[in-house]
Amino acid sequence: MIRTASKLSLWAAAGGIVAAGLGVVAGELSAALMSPSLSPVSAVGSVVIDGMPGPVKDWAIGLFGTADKAAFLVAMSAVIALCGAAAGVLQLRRPPAGAVVIGLLGAAGLAAVLTRAQMSVLSLLPPLLAAAVGILVLRALTTRLGRWRDSLPEEAGARRRDVLMTIGGGAAVGVVAGALAGGSRAGQVNAVALRDGVVLPAAVTPAAPVPAGADLGITGLDPVITPAADFYRIDTALSVPLVDAGEWTLKVTGLVDREVEISFAELLAKPLQESYVTLACVSNEVGGSLVGNAKWLGWPVRNLLAAAGVQNGADMVLSTSRDGWTASTPLEALTDNRDALLAVGMNGEPLPLEHGFPVRLVVPGLYGYVSATKWVTELKVTRFSDEVAYWTQRGWTERGPVKLSSRIDTPSRGASPDAGKTTVAGMAWAQHTGIRGVQVRVDDGGWQDADLAPAISADTWVQWSAGVDLSPGEHTVTVRAIDANGTEQDETQRPVVPDGATGLHTIRVNAK
Numbered sequence: 001m002i003r004t005a006s007k008l009s010l011w012a013a014a015g016g017i018v019a020a021g022l023g024v025v026a027g028e029l030s031a032a033l034m035s036p037s038l039s040p041v042s043a044v045g046s047v048v049i050d051g052m053p054g055p056v057k058d059w060a061i062g063l064f065g066t067a068d069k070a071a072f073l074v075a076m077s078a079v080i081a082l083c084g085a086a087a088g089v090l091q092l093r094r095p096p097a098g099a100v101v102i103g104l105l106g107a108a109g110l111a112a113v114l115t116r117a118q119m120s121v122l123s124l125l126p127p128l129l130a131a132a133v134g135i136l137v138l139r140a141l142t143t144r145l146g147r148w149r150d151s152l153p154e155e156a157g158a159r160r161r162d163v164l165m166t167i168g169g170g171a172a173v174g175v176v177a178g179a180l181a182g183g184s185r186a187g188q189v190n191a192v193a194l195r196d197g198v199v200l201p202a203a204v205t206p207a208a209p210v211p212a213g214a215d216l217g218i219t220g221l222d223p224v225i226t227p228a229a230d231f232y233r234i235d236t237a238l239s240v241p242l243v244d245a246g247e248w249t250l251k252v253t254g255l256v257d258r259e260v261e262i263s264f265a266e267l268l269a270k271p272l273q274e275s276y277v278t279l280a281c282v283s284n285e286v287g288g289s290l291v292g293n294a295k296w297l298g299w300p301v302r303n304l305l306a307a308a309g310v311q312n313g314a315d316m317v318l319s320t321s322r323d324g325w326t327a328s329t330p331l332e333a334l335t336d337n338r339d340a341l342l343a344v345g346m347n348g349e350p351l352p353l354e355h356g357f358p359v360r361l362v363v364p365g366l367y368g369y370v371s372a373t374k375w376v377t378e379l380k381v382t383r384f385s386d387e388v389a390y391w392t393q394r395g396w397t398e399r400g401p402v403k404l405s406s407r408i409d410t411p412s413r414g415a416s417p418d419a420g421k422t423t424v425a426g427m428a429w430a431q432h433t434g435i436r437g438v439q440v441r442v443d444d445g446g447w448q449d450a451d452l453a454p455a456i457s458a459d460t461w462v463q464w465s466a467g468v469d470l471s472p473g474e475h476t477v478t479v480r481a482i483d484a485n486g487t488e489q490d491e492t493q494r495p496v497v498p499d500g501a502t503g504l505h506t507i508r509v510n511a512k
């Protein structure tokens with residue numbers, strides 16, 4: 001007889017994983033139907049993300065880049081599977097300890113849902129359902145395992161098949177229902193369809209045409225206008241907030257003469273304008289790719305603020321997203337002549353869902369974490385001394401002007417270009433100031449001027465290229481930028497925390 005305790009424990013662990021998995025799937029599937037904007041898993045994930053110490057999150061973003069969410073979900077699945085395995089073993093040995101573990105998982109889901117901005121009565125049911133399904137399946141499985149353990153030799157085979165069928169069947173149901181949950185979330189949420197139905201009006205004030213030659217067309221160099229599909233994505237939203245544009249409104253509250261509220265249709269009816277603005281993330285390392293340039297269509301925020309009547313004493317606007325995330329933007333940056341936009345369009349299309357559909361903020365010259373609120377629903381006029389935004393609570397500075405920066409795109413790091421004349425090219429940016437010059441240096445040689453492509457505007461990055469002479473062997477190539485005021489890029493190496501990295505981008509190449 002091989003019905004040893006350890007073998008039974010393995011089966012119990014497998015059964016526990018299936019039970020936990022079915023519970024999760026039940027929760028997600030019911031959430032997809034009842035509360036698409038908030039599921040138990042996304043709620044727990046958001047709580048963990050919000051509570052993560054800044055450096056850990058920073059490390060994760062640095063390590064996984066924009067795949068941070070996928071990596072996080074894998075880690076979460078592993079934790080749930082471990083809890084499930086433990087629940088299975090416990091339930092077999094000391095019932096109802098396993099059921100209690102599953103119940104606690106459900107309670108964690110419920111508690112997490114309760115903390116979220118999108119919470120509704122309907123969003124409370126899925127975690128309860130998840131726990132109920134998990135516990136029922138766990139009990140059914142351990143009952144069968146117990147029968148197998150206690151069976152007479154002649155019925156052991158049948159009992160064993162019973163266990164196998166239940167675990168296998170449960171796993172199959174889980175996979176199918178899981179796929180359904182994923183599919184129904186995508187299918188049923190009308191934000192996708194609604195976005196397809198949005199027709200943006202033409203800009204009353206179109207962007208000035210992109211100057212000829214703004215894109216040097218060099219292989220390996222990022223395009224000067226970033227396609228939306230390639231645009232970096234950074235946010236704390238584990239699942240993209242799906243906002244119905246027909247129901248969306250933006251409220252202006254706080255230190256204003258009168259609160260105002262604007263709908264999407266009303267916003268589209270305003271005289272919209274278009275401009276190219278380069279967005280950058282404060283977490284971008286020197287030489288990194290968390291920066292992109294797009295043509296944004298929108299209405300200047302200052303018009304909406306003027307309609308509300310900003311009161312004296314205010315110096316900040318706290319913008320809030322549908323999912324509760326906040327940014328603190330200096331009032332001045334939203335009201336001065338830089339044309340901070342309530343953006344509805346990106347590169348001629350409605351905003352992609354993951355870039356803030358239906359409306360986001362775009363403020364030239366400021367890092368995204370203090371300005372670029374996606375899925376924006378409220379602008380609260382306030383003071384820096386009264387309100388603290390999401391990332392400032394986690395150690396980042398309350399104001400985040402973009403730092404003068406430059407990057408080498410080609411040759412790529414560690415490349416082996418042909419010795420002799422080699423083209424080096426990259427990007428440089430100093431949003432809302434503009435770039436005056438870019439210089440490159442080979443090894444410890446002198447600085448050599450690069451050729452600048454014509455800039456689209458002072459709010460966008462510029463491409464540059466330079467021909468350098470490389471003798472055969474190892475070399476470093478370094479770039480620095482000079483902004484329109486004549487300020488040279490800061491050479492001191494500083495980390496991204498608390499207000500953006502500094503230092504020069506250097507690549508190592510081996511000329512052949």
Ligand SMILES: Nc1nc2c(c(=O)[nH]1)N[C@H]1C(S)=C(S)[C@@H](COP(=O)(O)O)O[C@H]1N2
Pocket residue numbers: 231232233234235236237279280281282321322323325354355356367368369371372373374375
């Ligand atoms: N709602 C919401 N908006 C957000 C964020 C977020 O986490 N949630 N992240 C900000 C940060 S840190 C950056 S860098 C930009 C990135 O915008 P993108 O994803 O469209 O490139 O969005 C900003 N807007």
Ligand SMILES: [Mo]
Pocket residue numbers: 234280281282283367368369
């Ligand atoms: Mo960011």
